[in-house]
Amino acid sequence: MPAVARFRSVVLDCPDPHALAAFYAKVGGGTPRAEDDDWVVLDIPDGPRLSFQRAPGYQPPQWPRADHDSQQFHIDFDAGSTWEEVDAAHEKVLALGARPLDLEDREKKDFLVYADPAGHPFCLCRIESE
Known part of the structure; x- marks a missing residue:
């Protein structure tokens, strides 16, 4: 189609x-x-x-929330295939003004969640090499 x-x-x-x-x-x-x-x-x-x-x-989305005030979407960034690369990206986004939202269970989830300076959620993802 x-x-x-x-x-x-x-x-x-x-x-x-x-x-x-x-x-x-x-x-x-x-x-x-x-x-x-x-x-x-x-x-x-x-x-x-x-x-x-x-x-x-403007009011930033609340993360995580299941009601009508929850996030509408988020942006994923491929931060590398190793946790060392993701950790380096983590330090850089913090220096740029990002705020951590969820850094738990990273080995299980393969991503870390942040808020940008305006409060929108985004993720740094560990993408395994193919």
Whole structure:
């Protein structure tokens, strides 16, 4: 079946689109492109296009919650095939302003969960080499 439309972008609401785009550029690569004060686009190399829009009164998602205030989605990043690589990425995202949400049971889950500076959840994943 042919697609109805072509994927364009994942858009994150936030209080400061320039700051959040700069954070994700440091995590995933790319150069943020401001279209105006309220909208910034980031094309991550070999990844998705992320867009950031200013949302007055923005409230970050609560993680983990099962009710209507729970996260709407999260972003996964491949942080390497070893825990040493993931640990190095962990230190870097913390230095960039990420906040740990769930660092438990990493050997069982193969991922660590963080909040970006605006509160959106994202994961650093250990991806085994094929």
